[in-house]
Amino acid sequence: MKALLITGYGDVKDNLKFSQIDKPKIKENQVLVEVYAASTNPVDYKIIKGELKPIKKLDFPARIGYDVAGVVVEKGANVKDFNVGDEIFSRVSGMSPGTFAEFVAIDSELVCPKPKQLSLSGAASLPLVGVTTIQVFNEAHLKKGDKVLIHAGSGGIGTFAIQYAKSKGAYVYTTTSTKNVDWVKELGADRVIDYKKENYLDIAKEVDVVYDTLGDDYTYDAFKAIKKGGKVITLVGVMDKESAKELGLNWFYRFILSLKRIKINKEIKRKSAHYKFILMEPNKEQICEIKKLADDGFIKPVIDREYPFSEAIEALQYQKTGRAKGKIIIKVKE
Numbered sequence: 532m533k534a535l536l537i538t539g540y541g542d543v544k545d546n547l548k549f550s551q552i553d554k555p556k557i558k559e560n561q562v563l564v565e566v567y568a569a570s571t572n573p574v575d576y577k578i579i580k581g582e583l584k585p586i587k588k589l590d591f592p593a594r595i596g597y598d599v600a601g602v603v604v605e606k607g608a609n610v611k612d613f614n615v616g617d618e619i620f621s622r623v624s625g626m627s628p629g630t631f632a633e634f635v636a637i638d639s640e641l642v643c644p645k646p647k648q649l650s651l652s653g654a655a656s657l658p659l660v661g662v663t664t665i666q667v668f669n670e671a672h673l674k675k676g677d678k679v680l681i682h683a684g685s686g687g688i689g690t691f692a693i694q695y696a697k698s699k700g701a702y703v704y705t706t707t708s709t710k711n712v713d714w715v716k717e718l719g720a721d722r723v724i725d726y727k728k729e730n731y732l733d734i735a736k737e738v739d740v741v742y743d744t745l746g747d748d749y750t751y752d753a754f755k756a757i758k759k760g761g762k763v764i765t766l767v768g769v770m771d772k773e774s775a776k777e778l779g780l781n782w783f784y785r786f787i788l789s790l791k792r793i794k795i796n797k798e799i800k801r802k803s804a805h806y807k808f809i810l811m812e813p814n815k816e817q818i819c820e821i822k823k824l825a826d827d828g829f830i831k832p833v834i835d836r837e838y839p840f841s842e843a844i845e846a847l848q849y850q851k852t853g854r855a856k857g858k859i860i861i862k863v864k865e
Protein backbone atom coordinates (compact mmCIF):
# COMPACT_ATOMS: atom_id res chain seq x y z
CA MET A 532 0.00 0.00 0.00
CA LYS A 533 1.01 3.63 -0.43
CA ALA A 534 2.05 5.47 2.75
CA LEU A 535 3.72 8.75 3.59
CA LEU A 536 6.84 8.14 5.70
CA ILE A 537 9.12 10.31 7.80
CA THR A 538 12.73 9.65 6.81
CA GLY A 539 14.58 11.73 9.42
CA TYR A 540 14.33 14.70 11.77
CA GLY A 541 14.30 18.20 10.27
CA ASP A 542 12.19 20.26 7.90
CA VAL A 543 8.91 18.95 6.45
CA LYS A 544 9.96 19.35 2.83
CA ASP A 545 13.23 17.36 3.21
CA ASN A 546 12.12 14.52 5.47
CA LEU A 547 9.00 12.97 3.99
CA LYS A 548 8.55 10.54 1.13
CA PHE A 549 5.85 8.31 -0.32
CA SER A 550 6.62 4.56 -0.25
CA GLN A 551 5.01 1.23 -0.98
CA ILE A 552 4.88 -0.75 2.27
CA ASP A 553 3.07 -3.87 3.49
CA LYS A 554 -0.57 -3.51 4.51
CA PRO A 555 -0.77 -3.70 8.33
CA LYS A 556 -1.68 -7.06 9.87
CA ILE A 557 -4.37 -6.66 12.51
CA LYS A 558 -4.43 -8.06 16.04
CA GLU A 559 -7.51 -9.73 17.57
CA ASN A 560 -8.81 -6.45 19.03
CA GLN A 561 -8.14 -4.34 15.93
CA VAL A 562 -9.91 -3.30 12.77
CA LEU A 563 -8.21 -2.65 9.44
CA VAL A 564 -9.50 0.61 8.05
CA GLU A 565 -9.28 1.77 4.46
CA VAL A 566 -8.47 5.44 4.85
CA TYR A 567 -10.68 7.86 2.93
CA ALA A 568 -9.71 11.06 4.74
CA ALA A 569 -7.10 12.10 7.30
CA SER A 570 -6.53 15.50 8.85
CA THR A 571 -3.25 17.16 9.66
CA ASN A 572 -2.36 18.72 13.01
CA PRO A 573 0.60 20.86 14.12
CA VAL A 574 1.93 17.82 16.02
CA ASP A 575 2.69 16.17 12.65
CA TYR A 576 5.29 18.75 11.67
CA LYS A 577 6.49 19.08 15.27
CA ILE A 578 7.29 15.35 15.28
CA ILE A 579 9.30 15.73 12.06
CA LYS A 580 11.13 18.69 13.60
CA GLY A 581 12.09 16.46 16.55
CA GLU A 582 10.11 18.39 19.17
CA LEU A 583 8.68 15.21 20.69
CA LYS A 584 12.04 13.46 21.03
CA PRO A 585 12.08 13.90 24.84
CA ILE A 586 8.88 11.83 25.00
CA LYS A 587 9.74 9.20 22.38
CA LYS A 588 12.36 8.93 19.66
CA LEU A 589 11.25 7.67 16.24
CA ASP A 590 12.79 4.76 14.35
CA PHE A 591 13.06 5.77 10.68
CA PRO A 592 11.35 5.39 8.33
CA ALA A 593 8.35 6.18 10.54
CA ARG A 594 4.70 6.56 9.67
CA ILE A 595 2.81 9.81 10.15
CA GLY A 596 -0.74 11.00 10.93
CA TYR A 597 -3.23 10.65 13.81
CA ASP A 598 -6.73 11.55 12.60
CA VAL A 599 -8.70 9.32 10.28
CA ALA A 600 -12.09 8.52 8.80
CA GLY A 601 -12.67 5.52 6.60
CA VAL A 602 -14.28 2.13 6.14
CA VAL A 603 -13.65 -1.11 8.05
CA VAL A 604 -12.31 -3.74 5.63
CA GLU A 605 -11.24 -6.43 8.12
CA LYS A 606 -11.81 -7.10 11.82
CA GLY A 607 -10.03 -9.12 14.50
CA ALA A 608 -11.65 -12.13 16.19
CA ASN A 609 -12.41 -10.16 19.39
CA VAL A 610 -14.05 -7.17 17.69
CA LYS A 611 -17.78 -7.30 18.37
CA ASP A 612 -19.06 -3.77 17.81
CA PHE A 613 -17.90 -3.16 14.21
CA ASN A 614 -18.44 -4.95 10.92
CA VAL A 615 -16.78 -4.87 7.54
CA GLY A 616 -18.26 -1.95 5.60
CA ASP A 617 -18.85 0.31 8.65
CA GLU A 618 -17.86 3.96 8.28
CA ILE A 619 -15.78 5.00 11.30
CA PHE A 620 -13.56 7.76 12.62
CA SER A 621 -10.73 7.76 15.15
CA ARG A 622 -7.71 9.44 16.67
CA VAL A 623 -5.27 6.55 16.52
CA SER A 624 -2.89 5.91 19.47
CA GLY A 625 0.89 5.69 19.54
CA MET A 626 3.67 8.01 18.42
CA SER A 627 2.74 8.96 14.83
CA PRO A 628 0.62 5.87 14.07
CA GLY A 629 0.24 6.49 10.36
CA THR A 630 -3.15 7.63 9.07
CA PHE A 631 -1.50 9.25 6.00
CA ALA A 632 -1.64 5.88 4.24
CA GLU A 633 -4.12 3.76 2.32
CA PHE A 634 -4.78 1.48 5.31
CA VAL A 635 -4.31 1.70 9.06
CA ALA A 636 -4.83 -0.85 11.85
CA ILE A 637 -6.70 0.62 14.83
CA ASP A 638 -7.56 -0.78 18.27
CA SER A 639 -11.34 -1.06 18.23
CA GLU A 640 -11.27 0.56 21.71
CA LEU A 641 -10.48 3.83 19.90
CA VAL A 642 -12.97 3.61 17.04
CA CYS A 643 -16.42 5.22 16.84
CA PRO A 644 -19.04 5.21 14.10
CA LYS A 645 -18.79 8.25 11.81
CA PRO A 646 -21.14 11.11 12.76
CA LYS A 647 -24.28 10.60 10.67
CA GLN A 648 -24.54 14.01 8.98
CA LEU A 649 -20.84 14.41 8.20
CA SER A 650 -18.78 13.46 5.19
CA LEU A 651 -15.71 11.32 5.82
CA SER A 652 -13.59 14.49 5.43
CA GLY A 653 -15.71 16.29 8.02
CA ALA A 654 -15.39 13.35 10.41
CA ALA A 655 -11.60 13.16 9.95
CA SER A 656 -11.28 16.81 10.92
CA LEU A 657 -12.58 16.35 14.46
CA PRO A 658 -10.99 13.63 16.65
CA LEU A 659 -7.66 15.11 17.79
CA VAL A 660 -8.88 18.68 18.29
CA GLY A 661 -12.12 17.42 19.82
CA VAL A 662 -10.63 14.99 22.32
CA THR A 663 -8.00 17.58 23.31
CA THR A 664 -10.69 20.18 23.95
CA ILE A 665 -12.91 17.83 25.94
CA GLN A 666 -9.90 16.95 28.12
CA VAL A 667 -9.03 20.62 28.59
CA PHE A 668 -12.55 21.63 29.61
CA ASN A 669 -12.94 18.54 31.83
CA GLU A 670 -9.74 19.60 33.61
CA ALA A 671 -11.26 23.09 34.01
CA HIS A 672 -14.60 21.64 35.24
CA LEU A 673 -16.30 23.94 32.74
CA LYS A 674 -19.85 24.81 33.72
CA LYS A 675 -22.74 26.83 32.35
CA GLY A 676 -22.15 30.58 32.66
CA ASP A 677 -18.34 30.32 32.93
CA LYS A 678 -16.42 33.00 31.06
CA VAL A 679 -13.69 31.41 28.92
CA LEU A 680 -10.94 32.88 26.78
CA ILE A 681 -9.97 30.66 23.86
CA HIS A 682 -6.85 31.81 22.05
CA ALA A 683 -6.58 31.39 18.25
CA GLY A 684 -10.30 30.87 17.62
CA SER A 685 -9.64 30.40 13.89
CA GLY A 686 -7.28 27.43 14.33
CA GLY A 687 -8.03 23.72 14.33
CA ILE A 688 -8.41 23.70 18.11
CA GLY A 689 -10.14 27.07 18.35
CA THR A 690 -12.88 26.32 15.82
CA PHE A 691 -13.85 23.19 17.76
CA ALA A 692 -13.36 24.73 21.21
CA ILE A 693 -15.65 27.71 20.55
CA GLN A 694 -18.51 25.44 19.45
CA TYR A 695 -17.90 23.01 22.33
CA ALA A 696 -17.77 25.72 25.03
CA LYS A 697 -20.99 27.27 23.64
CA SER A 698 -22.69 23.85 23.72
CA LYS A 699 -21.88 23.78 27.47
CA GLY A 700 -23.39 27.23 28.03
CA ALA A 701 -20.15 29.20 28.51
CA TYR A 702 -19.55 32.85 27.56
CA VAL A 703 -16.75 32.75 24.98
CA TYR A 704 -14.06 35.32 24.24
CA THR A 705 -11.72 34.39 21.44
CA THR A 706 -8.79 35.99 19.63
CA THR A 707 -8.04 36.07 15.92
CA SER A 708 -6.80 38.47 13.25
CA THR A 709 -8.94 40.89 11.20
CA LYS A 710 -9.40 38.60 8.18
CA ASN A 711 -11.03 35.89 10.32
CA VAL A 712 -13.25 37.95 12.63
CA ASP A 713 -16.55 37.60 10.73
CA TRP A 714 -16.54 33.85 10.18
CA VAL A 715 -15.26 33.13 13.70
CA LYS A 716 -18.25 35.11 15.07
CA GLU A 717 -20.51 32.74 13.14
CA LEU A 718 -19.11 29.80 15.15
CA GLY A 719 -20.91 31.30 18.13
CA ALA A 720 -18.20 33.19 20.03
CA ASP A 721 -19.75 35.97 22.15
CA ARG A 722 -16.83 38.37 21.75
CA VAL A 723 -14.28 37.96 18.98
CA ILE A 724 -11.19 40.01 19.76
CA ASP A 725 -9.24 41.21 16.72
CA TYR A 726 -5.67 40.97 17.97
CA LYS A 727 -4.45 43.27 15.20
CA LYS A 728 -6.61 46.12 16.55
CA GLU A 729 -7.41 45.31 20.18
CA ASN A 730 -5.58 44.20 23.30
CA TYR A 731 -7.38 41.12 24.58
CA LEU A 732 -6.29 41.91 28.14
CA ASP A 733 -8.42 45.08 28.03
CA ILE A 734 -11.49 43.02 27.09
CA ALA A 735 -11.31 39.51 28.56
CA LYS A 736 -11.16 40.25 32.29
CA GLU A 737 -11.93 38.13 35.36
CA VAL A 738 -12.48 35.05 33.22
CA ASP A 739 -12.94 31.61 34.77
CA VAL A 740 -10.80 29.71 32.27
CA VAL A 741 -8.08 30.52 29.74
CA TYR A 742 -7.57 27.84 27.07
CA ASP A 743 -3.98 28.59 26.09
CA THR A 744 -3.12 27.39 22.58
CA LEU A 745 -0.29 29.87 21.97
CA GLY A 746 2.24 29.56 24.82
CA ASP A 747 5.18 31.88 25.64
CA ASP A 748 3.93 35.28 26.91
CA TYR A 749 0.31 34.21 26.32
CA THR A 750 0.71 31.64 29.10
CA TYR A 751 2.06 34.18 31.60
CA ASP A 752 -0.49 36.81 30.56
CA ALA A 753 -3.32 34.30 31.02
CA PHE A 754 -2.96 34.93 34.75
CA LYS A 755 -3.81 38.60 34.15
CA ALA A 756 -7.06 37.57 32.42
CA ILE A 757 -8.35 35.09 35.02
CA LYS A 758 -10.28 35.92 38.17
CA LYS A 759 -8.79 34.88 41.53
CA GLY A 760 -9.07 31.10 41.70
CA GLY A 761 -9.39 30.87 37.91
CA LYS A 762 -7.87 28.22 35.68
CA VAL A 763 -5.21 28.29 33.00
CA ILE A 764 -5.10 25.15 30.92
CA THR A 765 -2.33 25.06 28.35
CA LEU A 766 -1.49 22.88 25.35
CA VAL A 767 1.86 24.51 24.63
CA GLY A 768 3.00 26.39 27.76
CA VAL A 769 5.47 25.19 30.38
CA MET A 770 4.74 21.66 31.53
CA ASP A 771 3.60 21.28 35.14
CA LYS A 772 5.56 18.96 37.46
CA GLU A 773 3.00 16.11 37.46
CA SER A 774 2.68 16.03 33.64
CA ALA A 775 6.49 15.98 33.22
CA LYS A 776 6.66 13.00 35.58
CA GLU A 777 3.75 11.16 33.96
CA LEU A 778 5.36 11.55 30.54
CA GLY A 779 8.57 9.97 31.84
CA LEU A 780 10.82 12.91 30.92
CA ASN A 781 14.41 12.40 32.04
CA TRP A 782 15.96 14.35 34.91
CA PHE A 783 17.63 16.88 32.56
CA TYR A 784 14.38 17.97 30.89
CA ARG A 785 12.62 17.98 34.25
CA PHE A 786 15.34 20.23 35.67
CA ILE A 787 15.02 22.69 32.73
CA LEU A 788 11.25 22.70 33.17
CA SER A 789 11.54 23.36 36.90
CA LEU A 790 13.54 26.52 36.09
CA LYS A 791 10.97 27.61 33.51
CA ARG A 792 8.20 27.07 36.07
CA ILE A 793 9.59 29.61 38.58
CA LYS A 794 7.73 32.52 36.93
CA ILE A 795 4.54 30.49 36.42
CA ASN A 796 4.58 29.34 40.05
CA LYS A 797 4.62 32.98 41.21
CA GLU A 798 1.58 33.69 39.01
CA ILE A 799 -0.24 30.59 40.27
CA LYS A 800 0.30 31.74 43.86
CA ARG A 801 -0.66 35.36 43.15
CA LYS A 802 -3.98 34.31 41.61
CA SER A 803 -4.62 31.13 43.69
CA ALA A 804 -4.98 29.62 40.23
CA HIS A 805 -5.19 26.12 38.85
CA TYR A 806 -2.58 25.56 36.13
CA LYS A 807 -2.29 22.42 34.03
CA PHE A 808 -0.50 21.32 30.87
CA ILE A 809 -2.56 18.84 28.86
CA LEU A 810 -1.04 16.35 26.45
CA MET A 811 -4.11 14.76 24.94
CA GLU A 812 -4.65 11.01 25.18
CA PRO A 813 -6.93 9.30 22.67
CA ASN A 814 -10.15 8.17 24.32
CA LYS A 815 -13.05 6.25 22.77
CA GLU A 816 -15.73 7.69 25.05
CA GLN A 817 -14.67 11.20 24.04
CA ILE A 818 -14.46 10.37 20.32
CA CYS A 819 -18.02 9.03 20.60
CA GLU A 820 -19.02 12.21 22.51
CA ILE A 821 -17.81 14.18 19.46
CA LYS A 822 -20.05 12.02 17.26
CA LYS A 823 -23.02 12.80 19.49
CA LEU A 824 -22.27 16.54 19.49
CA ALA A 825 -22.05 16.49 15.68
CA ASP A 826 -25.20 14.37 15.35
CA ASP A 827 -27.04 16.83 17.64
CA GLY A 828 -25.86 19.80 15.55
CA PHE A 829 -23.59 21.39 18.19
CA ILE A 830 -20.36 20.87 16.23
CA LYS A 831 -19.80 21.58 12.55
CA PRO A 832 -16.43 20.87 10.96
CA VAL A 833 -14.48 23.89 9.73
CA ILE A 834 -12.35 22.82 6.79
CA ASP A 835 -9.91 25.25 5.24
CA ARG A 836 -8.40 23.15 2.44
CA GLU A 837 -8.55 19.60 1.13
CA TYR A 838 -5.49 18.10 -0.59
CA PRO A 839 -5.31 14.91 -2.67
CA PHE A 840 -3.06 12.25 -1.11
CA SER A 841 -0.35 12.96 -3.70
CA GLU A 842 -0.07 16.49 -2.20
CA ALA A 843 0.09 15.45 1.48
CA ILE A 844 3.52 17.08 1.89
CA GLU A 845 2.06 20.39 0.64
CA ALA A 846 -0.78 19.95 3.15
CA LEU A 847 1.75 19.66 5.97
CA GLN A 848 3.68 22.67 4.70
CA TYR A 849 0.48 24.70 4.76
CA GLN A 850 -0.28 23.47 8.31
CA LYS A 851 3.20 24.65 9.30
CA THR A 852 2.48 28.24 8.24
CA GLY A 853 0.31 28.56 11.37
CA ARG A 854 -2.34 30.44 9.37
CA ALA A 855 -4.86 27.62 8.76
CA LYS A 856 -8.52 28.60 9.07
CA GLY A 857 -9.80 25.49 10.80
CA LYS A 858 -8.64 22.09 9.60
CA ILE A 859 -6.69 20.69 6.66
CA ILE A 860 -7.77 17.42 5.06
CA ILE A 861 -5.79 14.86 3.09
CA LYS A 862 -8.17 12.94 0.83
CA VAL A 863 -6.51 9.56 0.66
CA LYS A 864 -9.30 7.93 -1.35
CA GLU A 865 -11.58 10.03 -3.56
Ligand SMILES: NC(=O)c1ccc[n+]([C@@H]2O[C@H](COP(=O)([O-])OP(=O)(O)OC[C@H]3O[C@@H](n4cnc5c(N)ncnc54)[C@H](OP(=O)(O)O)[C@@H]3O)[C@@H](O)[C@H]2O)c1
Nearest residue numbers: 573663683685686687688706708766809810811853854855
Ligand atom coordinates in the same frame (compact mmCIF):
# COMPACT_ATOMS: atom_id res chain seq x y z
N1 LIG B 1 -0.86 19.37 24.06
C1 LIG B 1 -1.69 18.76 23.20
O1 LIG B 1 -2.17 17.64 23.43
C2 LIG B 1 -2.08 19.47 21.93
C3 LIG B 1 -3.18 19.02 21.20
C4 LIG B 1 -3.56 19.72 20.07
C5 LIG B 1 -2.87 20.87 19.69
N2 LIG B 1 -1.80 21.26 20.42
C6 LIG B 1 -1.08 22.50 20.05
O2 LIG B 1 -1.97 23.59 20.14
C7 LIG B 1 -1.58 24.60 19.22
C8 LIG B 1 -2.80 25.04 18.42
O3 LIG B 1 -3.23 23.97 17.60
P1 LIG B 1 -4.15 24.24 16.34
O4 LIG B 1 -4.45 22.93 15.72
O5 LIG B 1 -5.26 25.13 16.70
O6 LIG B 1 -3.12 25.08 15.41
P2 LIG B 1 -3.41 25.81 14.03
O7 LIG B 1 -4.68 25.29 13.43
O8 LIG B 1 -2.17 25.72 13.21
O9 LIG B 1 -3.62 27.34 14.44
C9 LIG B 1 -3.66 28.25 13.40
C10 LIG B 1 -4.42 29.48 13.83
O10 LIG B 1 -3.73 30.15 14.88
C11 LIG B 1 -4.09 31.54 14.78
N3 LIG B 1 -3.10 32.36 15.45
C12 LIG B 1 -1.76 32.37 15.25
N4 LIG B 1 -1.18 33.29 16.06
C13 LIG B 1 -2.18 33.86 16.79
C14 LIG B 1 -2.23 34.87 17.79
N5 LIG B 1 -1.12 35.47 18.23
N6 LIG B 1 -3.43 35.17 18.33
C15 LIG B 1 -4.56 34.56 17.92
N7 LIG B 1 -4.58 33.62 16.95
C16 LIG B 1 -3.41 33.27 16.39
C17 LIG B 1 -4.11 31.79 13.27
O11 LIG B 1 -5.03 32.83 13.02
P3 LIG B 1 -4.48 34.21 12.37
O12 LIG B 1 -4.01 33.84 10.98
O13 LIG B 1 -5.69 35.07 12.40
O14 LIG B 1 -3.38 34.70 13.25
C18 LIG B 1 -4.60 30.45 12.69
O15 LIG B 1 -5.97 30.47 12.32
C19 LIG B 1 -0.46 24.00 18.36
O16 LIG B 1 0.79 24.45 18.85
C20 LIG B 1 -0.59 22.50 18.61
O17 LIG B 1 0.61 21.78 18.46
C21 LIG B 1 -1.38 20.59 21.52
